[in-house]
Amino acid sequence: MRDDGIETSTISGIPLRPLYTSQDLPGRAEEYPGQFPYTRGIHPSGYRGRLWTMRQFSGFATAEETNRRYKYLLANGQTGLSVAFDMPTLMGQDSDAPTSRGEVGHCGVAIDSLADMEALFDGIPLGEITTSMTINSPAAILLCMYIAVAEKQGVQASSLGGTLQNDILKEFIAQKEFIFPPAPSMRLVVDSIEYCAAEVPKWNTISISGYHIREAGSTAAQELAFTLADGMAYVDACLERGMHIDDFASRLSFFFDAHIDFFEEIAKFRAARRIWARWMRERYGAQQERSWKLRFHTQTAGVSLTAQQPELNIARTAIEALAAVLGGTQSLHTNAMDEVFALPTDKAARLALRTQQLLAYETGVANTIDPLGGSYFIEALTDEMERQAEAYFKRIDEIGGVIPAIEVGFFQREIADAAFRYQQELEQKRRLVVGVNEFTVDDEPPIDILRIDPRLESEQSERVRQVRRKRDQAECSNALNGLRKAAAGTDNLMPYILDAVRAYATEGEIMHAMIEVFGTYTETAVV
Amino acid sequence: MRALARAITLVERRDPSVRDLEAALRTQARAPGVAGFTGAPGTGKSTLVDAVVALLRQKQRSVAVLATDPNSPFTGGAILGDRIRMQRHALDTKVFIRSMGARGHLGGLSLATREAIRLLGAFGFDEVILETVGVGQSELEVAAVADTTVVVLTPNLGDSVQMIKAGILEIADVFVVNKADIDGHLRVIAELRAMLNLAPRQGWKAPIIATVATRQDGVEQLWEAVLAHRRHLETTGRAKELAEKRLRDETAEVAAELARQRARQALEEDPRLAERLLEDGTPYRTAEEILKRSANR
C-alpha cells in the first residue's frame, strides 16, 4: 500500500514491486515479433504492414435506422461493421413475445426474420466489407440469415468475411445469455465451425470471449485463463467431431477486454498469445504456423466507464485503447462516453472512432513493433499472467473440464468473489475511481442520450406478424419440421437452419423448434 | 396465499399468536406427506426437488417446498437461492415455495418447520418437501420432522465417504445417486450397497435410485420409493409411533422454549436472582428456583 493508503497491487490484486530490473528476467532468450510463441505479436511487421481494424459495435432500434448508422460509419472511415442486437434477438425470441416487452430495439437492433436482415444490409455490398455479429445462443440462425442475404445480393458464401461471436461457454460462465443446456449448445457451435470450414472458409466462426468474463467482475488473470480454457474446450469438441486441428484452428479468434490498469492489460494480451501458441503446437500438435497464432479483437472496458462526470470516459477509453494497441490487437472497439447510460449518440460514437484514429495517425505508437518488448516490468508481468493462468487450467482440469466446472459454479464463484473484493476496496477507498468515490462534483449537468421511441416495439411486432402472414406457410413448416427431426439426430444442423431462414421462419420459431428437442438450461445459483 | 405466507412468518418469529392460529386451524388440519431432501452443495438437490415437484403436479398433487439455507453466524444475514431452480413452477398456484434461513436457534428450525407443515396442511397442500443443505445440523433436525428422508449423492464430488463420516447415512430412508449420466455412478452405487448390507434398519432397507434430474430420468422411480417407504411406515405401525414421538419431542421443545423465555424474563426483572447467580457462579440453584416459581404461577 502507498503512503496515502492506495493499493499498489494491480486492479486484479497482483502485488507489484516498486522497481523491476534485469534480475526479474534471468536467462531470457531473445524473442522476435511474428515468431513462435508470438509474445511480441503475430505479425513480423507489427502495425507497419497493416493497422488494426477499427470496428465500432453498433446497432439500435430498427434494421432501417441501423442501416443508416452503418452507412454513416462507413462514410466516416470505419473499416468493418459490427452488429449489436437487441435483447430479444440475443435471447432467441421474437419482438412480439410477451417477455420482449420494454426490450425491443433498446440494446441493439431488432432482428426477427430474414426480412429484417435484408433491411439491415440494404445497399451494403457484403462481398466488400467484413461484419462482426455479437450473438451466441442463436448465432447459427443469424449467420444463416447473413448467408441468405448474401445469396440475394448474388454474393457467394465462400467470399464472405467476418466474425460470429458464437461463444456459448462464456455465456454460462459470465454473460448468462444461454438458452439450451451445455451439450446441445456445444453441438451447435461445432456444427457452425464444421459447416463454415467447408462452405464459408473466410469466416471466423467463433470469437472466444474474455470481455464478458471481465465485465462480470473477474480479474485479468481469470479473464485470460477462463477464455483460453474455453478455447481449448472448443478445440477438444471439434477434434471429437473428427475435424483436423489445422482445418479449423486458424478460424478461431479471441475477444478481450482492455481495462484501465494499463500495464496489466498489455501483459495479459502478450501472455494470451504465448500460452495459446504453446498449447496449439505442443498439446494439440498443430502443424501449420497459422494455427498457433492467437488473433484477437479488443473492446475498451464498459465497466470502467462512469455515469459521474461522463466526459472522463473519453480519457479512460483512450488509455485503454492504447493498452490494446501496445498489446498487439487485430481490431478494436472504443466505447463512447455515454455508453454507460444508453446506446451512443452520433456525436459520441464519432468521438470514440476519432480516438482510435488519433492513436493510429497522431501519436506514432504504431510505428515501432512491440515497443514495450524487453521492458523488465512488462516481461515479468507477462510471466506472472502466464503462471496464474496455468494454475487455473490445473484447477479446471481437476474439476473435470470446463463444462463440469460451469455446472458446479466454479467460474461463477471465482468471478463473484473477485467482483465483491474489488467493490470492498472501493468502499474502503483503497482504490479510487475519479468522480465516483473521490474528486466528485455535486451538480452534474445532464448529458444528451439516445432515446428509443416506445412506438418502435409495436411497429416491430406488427412487422414480424406480417412476415408470418405473408410467407409460404407449407414451405416454412416443412423446414421447421426438418430442423426438429435433424435436431433429434446427429446431422449438422446448419443446412436445416438455412432452409428455415430462407422460408422466412422467424428467429423465435427456429429457436423454439430446437428447444422442443434440446430443452432449456437453468444455472446453479452462485451468489 | 399471503395469509399463509404471513402465518409462516409468525411461526418463524416464534410469535405467541401462532398458538391461537394453530388452535383455530387444528380442526381442519390434514397431515400432508412430508419428504425431506438433503445432500451436499453441488449434488443437484434443488434440480431434483424441482423435478419431483413437476412429477407431483402431473399427478395433480399440490406441493409446498420449504428450502432451508444456513444464515451467517456473524451477521444473521443469508442469501437464499433455492427458488432459482424452481422457476418453471413460479406462477402455478398449486406450488408454494418458501426459503427459510436456518438461523441456528436451538431446536428452532424443527419447531418452526413442524408448525409450518401444519399450516401448509391446513391450507390444503398435499405434499410438503423439505430441502436442506447436508453440511451441518439442519438436515438432522429436518430428518426428525420428515416421514421419509432422501439423501442425495453424486458420483463426482467424492462426497460418499464424507457422508458416512457425517453420519448422514443413518438418517436416509431413500438414497439418490443423481447425475447418473457421468462416470463413476456405478461405483458409488456399489459402495453404498456394500455399506447398507452392513446396516439394515427397522425392517426397511433403503433403496438406491439413480437419477438424472435435469432430464427427469429416474424421478418417477424415486417418488415410488418414497411412497413405498410411506406404506412401510403405515403397515408396520411405525407411522403412528413416529407421530407420537414427534408430538412428545415437540412438546418438550415447546416447554423448553417457554422455560427459556421465562428464565430470561425472571433474570431481567428480578435483580435479586441475578445477584445470587453471580454469587453462586453456577446456574443450577437459580435455574431450579425459576422453574419452581413459574410452576407456582
Place this chain on the structure above:
Amino acid sequence: MPTAVRPVRIIVAKVGLDGHDRGVKVVARALRDAGYEVIYTGLRQTPEMVVDAALQEDAQVVGLSIHSGAHMTLFPAVVDELKRRKATDIVVFGGGIIPDDDIAALKKRGVAEIFTPGTPLQEIVDWLRKRFPDEKTPKR
C-alpha cells in the same frame, strides 16, 4: 415477546432479458453481510414472478436490477402487479443503468428509490435501515 427476531427479508431479482448479474450479486452479498435475509430469484424474472416470490416469501422489500434499458416498462409493471395483488406495503427499489430523468419518473410511479452504478453499498444499507428502523437484525 418473540424469542427470535426475524431479519428483514428482501427479494432480489433480475428483471428483463439481460444477464448482467455482477451488480446484483455484489448488492446481495452486501445485504447479507448487513444482516438481511436475501432471497435471490435469479435471472429473467417477469414482474408476475417477482411479485409471486415476494408474497410467498413474505418479503418486506423487493430489489430489482436491470441493465437492458427496459426499466421504464418493467419497474412500473412490478409496482402495478403489487397493487393488483393488494400488497402495496412491499417496498420496491431498483438499480442499474438508469438516467436521471427516468429516476424521477420511476419514483412518481411508485418505486421508492433507485441506486445507480457507483453508489456505495453502505448507502443502500443505510437507506434500508432508515426505512425499517424497528426491525432488528439478530445478534447471537
